[in-house]
Amino acid sequence: MKRAFALLFTAILAVTICSAGGKKTSGGKPELVQAPVKPDNAPPFQAHPNPLNFPGVQYPRIEADSRVTFRFVAPAAQKVQVSIVNVPFDMVKGADGAWTYTSGPQAPGYHNYWMIVDGAVVVDPGTNAYIGYGHMCNGFEIPEPGVDFYTIKDVPHGNVVIKNYFANTTNAWRHIFVYTPPGYEKTLKTRYPVLYLQHGGGEDERVWTEMGRTNVILDNLIAAGKVNPFIVVMETSAVGAPGAGRGQGAGAAPAAPPAGGPPASGAARGGAGLGIGGPGGGAYGQFMTAELIPWIDANFRTLPDREHRAMSGLSMGGMQTASVTMANLDKFSHIGLFSGGASTGGRGGARGGAPGAPGAPAAAPAPAPAAPAPPDFATIYNGQMADPAAFNKKVKVLFMSAGSLENPDALKKHQEQLIAHGITNSYVYVSPGTAHEWQTWRRSLYSFSQLLFR
DSSP states (O other), rough: HHHHHHHHHHHHHHHHTTTOOOOTTTSSSSSOOOOOOOTTTOOOOEEOOOTTTTOOOOOOOOOSSSOOEEEOOTTTSSSSEEETTTTTEEOEEOSSSSEEOOOOOSSSEEEEEEEEEEEEEETTTBBEEEETEEEEEEEEEEOTOOTTTOOSSSOOOEEEEEEEEETTTTEEEEEEEEEETTTEEEEETOBBBBEEEEEETTOOOOOOHTTSSSSHHHHHHHHHHHHHOEEEEEOOOOOOSSTTTTSOOOOOOOOBBBBBBBOOTTOOOSSSSOSSSSGHHHHHHIIIIIHHHHHHHSSSOOOOOOOGHHHHHHHHHHHHHHHHHHHHHTTTEEEEEEEEEEOOOSGGGGGGOOOTTTTOOOOOOOOOOOOOOOOOOTTTGTTSSSSHHHHHHHSEEEEEEEEEEOHHEEEEEEEEHHHHTTTOOOEEEEEETSSHHHHHHHHHHHHHHHHTTT
């Protein structure tokens, strides 16, 4: 009797939580909502110091035309460069010993940069530092006038809590960030769905809040009634030998192809492996199902079933997501592949690559990518699409995205192939005017979130 009541109570909670959200098509399928972009009539912004600078620091300076002026004082240096999204540019030394450079126009959103002083990677001391490319970087933020979905507003706010937990299978402490939606601490009987959100290569569990602004995006969407409240779990993908976790005192994570290009100089690190691919979704998939998911369900008020569990990730995290979910469809019903993980069958598409920063020297045109080969549905995605009816029954949302500068044509063609095969639950989102970068992934999260748990 008690068990029956508990099951009924859980079902009622699920209906209550899933009552919000956006529009659906005539067939009942949730509609894809495009992320807002700068309107044509948006007012221009004025030149200003980079908002990520320390108080009173004037450089980098965001110019009114979205160019960025950098200044670095190094009187004894022989050569100084600024690397913008892993593309180095020579700076010019002035009579005062300061080196300067003004970039070409940059896309809106967050971008990594760092200095290279006589061949050594150096962090700009007047600007906040963030993880990226396998080492600490600086960052700058380009405004997008008329767009505020990732701007802090006067709405109810959730919390981002930082936790350490011990994983028995790796004999190591793990370090995670968990977003709980507004009201979580007050509605003590309410249970919530969960999104497991993965970072890209050369990054870790910090980035989806520091650069992605996940908590701000979701606070705003929940306040607007566009998203059903859910918990977000952000953890590093690194997992391997005992003692190789990312908790306090643990070793560093390994280098991997960073989200946005190859590792920068000095990025190679030792440590745990990323565990992509293989039985159970690879080492990380096995770790998630044995350690992370049970710990989250035991320590947070989750709806601990497949219908209320999602996973998504950017770049390498997209590949990780595809690997884990397609081997564990008994545990996941919503899948998001942001700039990575889609089996497009060719170069380009959602996998992105190493885009040159705006303002980089012109390069020879790359050859047009070949059209994707017809997929072998018996093997791609762990063979889960061999029976499309079974896949459609298990997976409510298969979301794939890329920036318009990442060659999304292969991704669109892949969706056509999925539809022709009978896969009815796929969505493709293309971020206008962006490449393999954070504005693509902020926008992807905005659209993907509105499809979840409906």
